[in-house]
Amino acid sequence: MSLSNLPTEMVNPKTRNLDARDTFEILKLINEEDALVALAIREVLTEIDKVVQMCINCLEKNGRVFYVGAGTSGRVAYVDAVELIPTYSLQEGVFIPIIAGGTQALGKSVEGVEDDEEGGKNDLFSYKPSEKDVVIGIAASGRTPYVAGALRYAKQCGCKTALICNVRKPLLAEYADVVIAAETGPEVVAGSTRMKAGTAQKMILNMISTTVMVKMGKVYDNLMVDVMVLNEKLRERAQNIVTHITGVDKQTAEIYLKKADYNVKVAVLMILSKNDVEECRKILQDQSNLRKALQIAVR
Incomplete structure (x- = not known):
């Protein structure tokens, strides 16, 4: 399928004449389109659950979870992964984000790197992935060469793999054990996948990582009991949790x-x-799950 035939690249009939509308109309249209994102994700909850189970199994064997993406997809991956460290006291090197062009691509556009399939392979290669690891590729179009290189190499290494995309029947499906295809449709501005597609990717990664952290004992009730107290706000949050x-x-x-x-x-x-x-x-060294630790200690 050519790029122009992908739903994420098509012209959205609901937003024609966008430039001729007043600002409130534009905002209303964007809001209406954004409301469709959660509905699209609801359709792929089963696939998201499979990836969650995959990640839990991985971490229980001391494996790692890699997020791989280019452009917005890579930046979204970074936002999700780095916040797990202070929120859940997760050690560095467990959830690892990889973005085409390296960390310099977080703050500026690095042209051409998303088309570098070999670059995707090489960037993942540097981490020496193994069969204990999970590699999640993120690509709105489902065809980004950089992500393809990483997923293909991950399969060769025996990793479990998943793809998060925004189109049905993505080209990269052959390299993924699980495909999460949240069909968000045409963007408000045609082809601007930093909008609905990027929002969907962020929501899905939040769902995956949060659910994994909950099931790994990082949450008690609905409270972040493994929070790192790094500033005054977090100190007060810790007090409130206790x-x-x-x-x-x-x-x-x-x-x-x-x-x-x-x-x-x-x-x-x-x-x-x-x-x-x-x-x-x-007690917590032997049983890090607070609910289970309390059952042991409070008799």
């Missing part, structure tokens, strides 16, 4: 957080189990 779970006041929460070196799980376990900090650390 208060919510244990029922103590914020002053008491702060006292226990200090004793626990601002480890929320340790502070909660100390309060509810009445054990000292070292005993709580030991």
Whole structure:
């Protein structure tokens, strides 16, 4: 299929004469089109779930999850991956974003790199992927050569692979164990896949990484109990989390957080189990899931 025949490249009949409309009309059209994104994602929840299970299995075997994309797709990948570190105290090198053109492409356009299939392979090669790893390619058109190179090489290495795209029957499907094809249709501005397609990619990656973190014990109830306390805002958030779970006041929460070196799980376990900090650390070292750790410690 030629590029012009891809739905993401077609002219959107709903937004014809866009330049002749007033600003409120334009905003209303963009909003209406954006509302279709979540509906498109609803149609591929089964495929998203398969990728989540794939990632959980990978991390349980000490594998890594790679996101690979070019342009907007690569930038979206970076936004999702890097935020997992402070939000869930995830160590670096577990979720790894790779963007065509390298990190310089995050802040400016690097021309031609998305067409470099060998570049996609080489960038992934530098991480020495193995059968323990998962590689997720992200390409609105489902055909980006850079992503193709990475996915093809990933298959050769025995990795599990997935493709996130915005068209049906993408060319890169042959290199993916699971295809998540969220059909977002023509863009408000024809071909501007930084819009609906990019939004869909961001939402899907959020869904994947968040669900994986929840099932890996990084969340208790709906609270980020593995949060890194790196600033005053996060310190107050940690206090609120401890208060919510244990029922103590914020002053008491702060006292226990200090004793626990601002480890929320340790502070909660100390309060509810009445054990000292070292005993709580030991319990969590053996069982990092707070709900299960509480079942062990609070009898």
